[in-house]
Amino acid sequence: MRFGQQLRSSLIKDWYYYYISYDELKKRLRTDFEHTPAIHAGKSKKKGWSEEDEQSFVNRLEEELDKVFTFQKVKSQEIVRRIKSSEKEVNDVISRTASAQSDDRLRSNQPTEEEFMLLEEDLSDIIADVHDLAKFTQLNYTGFQKIIKKHDKMTHWHLKPVFAARLNARPFFKDDYDETVVKLSRLYDQVRTRGNPTKGDSSAGGKQQNFVRQTTKYWVHPDNITELKLIILKHLPVLVFNPSKEFDKKDSAITSIYYDNTDTWELYEGRLKKSEGAEAIRLRWYGGMDSDTIFVERKTHREDWTGEKSVKARFSLKEKNVNAFLRGEMTTAQAFEKMRREGKKGEKEINDLEQLAKEIQFRVLDRDLVPVCRSFYNRTAFQLPGDARVRISLDTELTMVREDNLDGRQRAGKNWRRMDIGIDWPFNQLPAQDAERFPYGVLEVKIQTAAGQEPPEWIRELTSSHLVEAVPKFSKFIHGCATLFPDRIDLLPFWFPQMDADIRKPVTHGFGIERPGQSTDTSTSIDVDDDTDDEVAGDDDERTLRAHEEDDENVHRLRAARDALEQHEQERRMADVNGGDGPNVLDEEERMEAKPIASIDDDYPLYDSEDEEEALAEAKRIGGWRYQWKLVQTYASIAGDKLLYTLKLATPFPKPTQIPVREGRFGLPSADKVQQKRFKAPKGKKIHVPVRVEPKVSFAAERTFLSWLEFSIILGSIAATLLNFGDDISMASAWAFTAVALVALFYSMGVFLWRVDRIKKKRAVSYHDKWGPSFLCLGLVIAVGISFGYRFKYGGEGGLKGDLKG
Numbered sequence: 001m002r003f004g005q006q007l008r009s010s011l012i013k014d015w016y017y018y019y020i021s022y023d024e025l026k027k028r029l030r031t032d033f034e035h036t037p038a039i040h041a042g043k044s045k046k047k048g049w050s051e052e053d054e055q056s057f058v059n060r061l062e063e064e065l066d067k068v069f070t071f072q073k074v075k076s077q078e079i080v081r082r083i084k085s086s087e088k089e090v091n092d093v094i095s096r097t098a099s100a101q102s103d104d105r106l107r108s109n110q111p112t113e114e115e116f117m118l119l120e121e122d123l124s125d126i127i128a129d130v131h132d133l134a135k136f137t138q139l140n141y142t143g144f145q146k147i148i149k150k151h152d153k154m155t156h157w158h159l160k161p162v163f164a165a166r167l168n169a170r171p172f173f174k175d176d177y178d179e180t181v182v183k184l185s186r187l188y189d190q191v192r193t194r195g196n197p198t199k200g201d202s203s204a205g206g207k208q209q210n211f212v213r214q215t216t217k218y219w220v221h222p223d224n225i226t227e228l229k230l231i232i233l234k235h236l237p238v239l240v241f242n243p244s245k246e247f248d249k250k251d252s253a254i255t256s257i258y259y260d261n262t263d264t265w266e267l268y269e270g271r272l273k274k275s276e277g278a279e280a281i282r283l284r285w286y287g288g289m290d291s292d293t294i295f296v297e298r299k300t301h302r303e304d305w306t307g308e309k310s311v312k313a314r315f316s317l318k319e320k321n322v323n324a325f326l327r328g329e330m331t332t333a334q335a336f337e338k339m340r341r342e343g344k345k346g347e348k349e350i351n352d353l354e355q356l357a358k359e360i361q362f363r364v365l366d367r368d369l370v371p372v373c374r375s376f377y378n379r380t381a382f383q384l385p386g387d388a389r390v391r392i393s394l395d396t397e398l399t400m401v402r403e404d405n406l407d408g409r410q411r412a413g414k415n416w417r418r419m420d421i422g423i424d425w426p427f428n429q430l431p432a433q434d435a436e437r438f439p440y441g442v443l444e445v446k447i448q449t450a451a452g453q454e455p456p457e458w459i460r461e462l463t464s465s466h467l468v469e470a471v472p473k474f475s476k477f478i479h480g481c482a483t484l485f486p487d488r489i490d491l492l493p494f495w496f497p498q499m500d501a502d503i504r505k506p507v508t509h510g511f512g513i514e515r516p517g518q519s520t521d522t523s524t525s526i527d528v529d530d531d532t533d534d535e536v537a538g539d540d541d542e543r544t545l546r547a548h549e550e551d552d553e554n555v556h557r558l559r560a561a562r563d564a565l566e567q568h569e570q571e572r573r574m575a576d577v578n579g580g581d582g583p584n585v586l587d588e589e590e591r592m593e594a595k596p597i598a599s600i601d602d603d604y605p606l607y608d609s610e611d612e613e614e615a616l617a618e619a620k621r622i623g624g625w626r627y628q629w630k631l632v633q634t635y636a637s638i639a640g641d642k643l644l645y646t647l648k649l650a651t652p653f654p655k656p657t658q659i660p661v662r663e664g665r666f667g668l669p670s671a672d673k674v675q676q677k678r679f680k681a682p683k684g685k686k687i688h689v690p691v692r693v694e695p696k697v698s699f700a701a702e703r704t705f706l707s708w709l710e711f712s713i714i715l716g717s718i719a720a721t722l723l724n725f726g727d728d729i730s731m732a733s734a735w736a737f738t739a740v741a742l743v744a745l746f747y748s749m750g751v752f753l754w755r756v757d758r759i760k761k762k763r764a765v766s767y768h769d770k771w772g773p774s775f776l777c778l779g780l781v782i783a784v785g786i787s788f789g790y791r792f793k794y795g796g797e798g799g800l801k802g803d804l805k806g
Contacts, residue, residue: 003022003142003143003146004022004023004026007019007020007022007139007143010135010139011139012132012135012136015071015132015136018067018068018071018136019068019136019139019140019143020064020067020068020139020140020143020144020147021064022143022146022147024060025057025060025061025064025147026147026150028056028057028060029057029150029151029154029155049154049155049156049157053155054155054157054159057151058159058163061144061147061148061163062166064144065144065166065167065170066170068140068172069170069172071136072133072136072137072140072172072175073172075129075133075136076133076175078129079126079129079130079133079180080180082126082129083126083180083183083184083187086119086122086123086126086187087183087187089119089122090119090187090190090191093111093115093116093119093191093195094190094195096109096110096111097110097111097194097195098195111195116191116194119191120188120191120192121516123184123187123188123191124234124515124516125515125516126184127184127188127230127233127234127513128513128514128515128516130177130180130181130184130226130230131226131227131230131513134177134226134227135223135227137172137173137175138173138222138223140172140173141172141173144163144167148160148163176226176396177226177229178247178249178252178378178380179247181226181229181230181233181238181380182238182240182247183247184230184233185233185237185238185382186237186238186240188233188234188237189233189237192234197237198237198384198385198386198387214446214447214448215444215445215446216444216445216463216470216472217442217443217444217445217470217471217472217473217474218442218443218444218445218463218468218469218470218471219440219441219442219443219468219469219471219474219503220394220440220441220442220443220467220468220469221440221441221469221503221504222439222440222441223504224466224467224468224504225394225396225441227467227512227513228394228441228443228462228467228468229380229394230513231462231467231512231513232382232392232394232462233382235382235456235458236382236383236384236390236392237382237383237384237385238380238381238382239381239382239383239385239391249378250287250288250423251286251287252378252379252380253286253287253288253376253377253378253379253423254284254285254286254376254377254378254379254395255284255285255374255375255376255423256282256283256284256374256375256476256477257282257283257284257371257373257374257403257416257417258280258281258282258371258372258373258374258375258403258477258480258481259281259282259283259364259369259370259371259372260369260370260372260373260481261367261368261369261370262370262372262404262406262488263368265481265488265489266367267279267280267281267369268477268478268481268489269491270301271301271475271477271478272475272478272491272493272688273688273762274301274303274473274690274762275301276301276302276303277300277301277302278300278301279298279299279300279301279363280298280299280477281296281297281298281360281363281364281369282297282299282477283295283296283297283322283416283417284297284314285319287423288422288423289419289422289423291319292318292319292320293316293317293318293319294316294317294318294319294322295314295315295316295317296314296315296316296317296322296325296357296360297312297313297314298312298313298314298356298359298360299311299312300312300313303693303694304692304694313356314356315353315356315357317335321335322416323414323415323416325357325361326361326364326416327365328361328365332354332357332358332361333354335354335357336350336353336354336357339353370404370405371403371404371412371416371417371418372402372403372404372481372485373400373401373402373403373404373477373480373481373484374400374401374402374403374417374418374480375398375399375400375401375476375477375480376397376398376399376401376423376425376427377395377396377397377398377399377442377476378395378396378397378425379393379394379395379396380393380394380396381393381394382394388446388448389447389448390446390447390448390455390456390459391446391447392443392444392445392446392459393443393444393446394441394442394443394444395441395442395443395444396441397425397426398437398438398440398441398442398476399425399426399427399435399436399437399438400435400436400438400476400479400480400483400484401418401421401427401430401434401435401436401480401484402433402434402435402484402485403417403418406488411434433484434484436479436480436483436484438479439499440469440503442474442476443468445459445463447459461511462511465511465512466504466505466506466507466511467512469498469503469505471495471498472690473690474493474495475493478493479493479495482496490684490685490686491685491686491687491688492681492682492685492686492687492688493687493688494687494688494689494690496687497687640771644770691762691763693759693762697759698756698759701752701755701756701759701767702752704748704752705748705749705751705752708744708745708747708748708752708772709745709748711744711776712741712742712744712745712748713741715737715738715740715741715744716737716738716741718734718737719733719734719735719737719738719741720734722734722737730787732786732787732790733783733786733787733790736782736783736786736787737783739779739783740776740779740780740782740783743779744776744779747772747775748772751769751772755767
């Protein structure tokens with residue numbers, strides 16, 4: 001969708017005249033065309049963009065910037081005032097509730113349910129205003145960026161560097177609304193719980209040393225971050241570690257330093273492959289660089305078949321002792337001496353922590369682990385205090401930074417972390433190759449539920465909405481190493497190809513921020529093109545100009561059309577509920593599942609880590625018998641696939657009925673427009689696809705081999721019987737059965753060894769044997785045919801010898 005169209009469809013009607021006049025600014029860029037006399041009607045001659053045109057355009061752009069900045073500032077102040085007013089009302093109601101509960105004489109003054117409902121409705125209205133203002137800011141900032149880009153491209157006058165300074169002077173786009181979210185969360189939680197909010201320990205894990213959670217991860221586009229926070233705070237309060245302290249941005253900062261061996265990258269590969277017992281060792285602190293408490297953590301991966309759960313264990317050190325501890329100059333007994341002396345923890349707990357410290361210290365020294373990657377982000381956590389059953393965290397401004405001393409640069413030196421940066425995101429002082437600024441927020445949903453218990457309904461709606469993109473097993477450590485060390489790491493995570501895709505999706509109707517008494521389906525979470533189709537010359541410019549003039553004259557008609565569209569979609573939804581398309585209509589995913597496979601070799605359609613062309617090119621470079629063998633394998637595979645495909649087409653079996661294509665609805669594309677794509681790893685690299693391997697997989701491969709072995713033994717026994725107790729005709733049959741048994745035996749052994757090797761390496765390949773059983777049946781038919789053929793040809797009990805003597 002073009003941005004102009006997207007802007008018109010997403011703007012808030014009451015704020016229409018405060019948005020950037022994008023179409024008018026585009027029209028001003030069309031003044032570089034001068035019309036010729038009437039005798040040349042329909043033609044135009046291009047006129048150069050003058051300094052006067054540039055000044056006029058810049059003045060108009062400044063006016064638009066002032067308009068947007070002023071409105072955003074006024075609206076922000078209005079929201080602040082409304083929050084303060086609501087805070088007074090909420091405090092008054094809560095105090096009356098507390099007084100009525102403590103003194104029976106004041107029960108008549110206890111707030112009614114209607115008062116709480118009015119307060120909740122008022123707060124919901126403020127939340128909707130914050131949401132609308134965030135969308136307003138995002139749309140206008142995108143509009144300024146696009147019109148400047150269009151100006152520079154069409155006029156060849158470079159305005160972007162100059163106007164960037166003017167944008168920074170009016171930073172309407174820099175409000176992150178974090179403080180507003182925290183205040184609204186506290187007020188809404190008090191009203192929602194009717195003055196009895198959940199209380200408990202809100203510590204950041206200081207009393208939790210070993211904790212297990214079921215975690216799912218999602219990416220969130222920056223356009224949807226504020227909306228997502230506002231939705232979550234209606235169900236879970238923002239977790240504030242120190243409620244008595246004023247909000248400070250740096251309190252949400254979390255920094256981690258990950259360690260690995262820069263020669264083997266064993267921790268990286270272990271975590272990427274999810275090997276049993278794979279570890280990650282990191283040092284973490286909360287807040288700024290002046291934080292004195294450093295948490296030393298170890299995350300250990302456990303396979304499900306072991307009956308254990310992956311666990312994270314940690315202990316704390318003073319910052320001044322970290323270097324000495326990692327070098328082995330400080331013993332674990334010295335590290336926990338003060339803790340024992342103070343007696344705040346039990347002896348058993350201290351012994352467990354000391355054992356953990358010994359294991360981490362030994363691993364760092366034994367495996368020569370050094371700092372390789374830093375991750376920084378600001379975290380907003382949502383959780384009931386003291387109740388970890390549901391915890392949601394949203395990490396924004398995620399940045400990975402190199403911490404190594406490779407390439408001849410001393411980044412961390414002999415220290416455990418580099419000291420030239422802190423929490424001053426976006427770390428503009430760093431060279432481009434030292435920092436990877438992640439483009440999305442990372443949402444983690446951590447749930448502890450009893451067996452068979454479903455997560456809350458609102459969480460299921462949230463995780464299936466347009467606001468998030470599921471990325472299972474996403475790891476900041478893995479992503480940071482893969483992006484920051486492209487020349488040293490060849491095995492990439494499976495989500496790497498997804499980085500080039502736009503994760504924004506069509507709006508999920510009926511889900512999102514709704515103003516009390518009103519439902520809106522508009523959102524900016526859709527793809528926005530760069531308006532390249534508008535940048536044409538000649539006659540197209542005149543038609544575009546006239547189209548924009550018509551748009552300006554028909555603003556009210558546009559609004560009416562939008563209202564009619566919303567009503568029409570509502571009617572279609574009601575038609576669906578009433579069975580308009582029949583009770584068994586398939587949804588989009590089912591239709592995609594029912595689509596015929598494009599080609600026969602698409603049995604692993606998402607990722608292609610094994611680049612056969614690259615392997616063939618490597619074999620060709622080496623030459624010799626290896627290249628010839630690889631060439632034979634390639635042609636044999638192609639010929640086999642073509643033969644099997646031809647046999648499938650020639651098989652006189654009924655073919656499935658083609659499902660008719662369903663029209664796109666509610667912003668979703670039709671089934672025939674949904675594309676399937678195979679991702680290939682960059683040249684010289686491989687994409688690791690997660691493969692779950694349990695002991696029963698190896699046992700299944702072994703059972704399959706034993707079945708083949710048993711069958712081969714049976715055929716061999718039949719052959720031996722015919723050979724020892726039969727005539728000459730039986731000897732021919734015995735040789736045929738012996739050949740089939742030997743082929744089956746050696747074939748099954750080769751397949752078994754190949755499967756064991758692939759299972760051990762967790763390779764994402766097709767383990768299905770599509771040739772072996774078919775050729776075995778063919779061999780049996782040939783063997784039996786030989787036996788019957790000789791018997792019918794020579795006949796008699798004497799066999800060949802009897803016939804010859806006769």
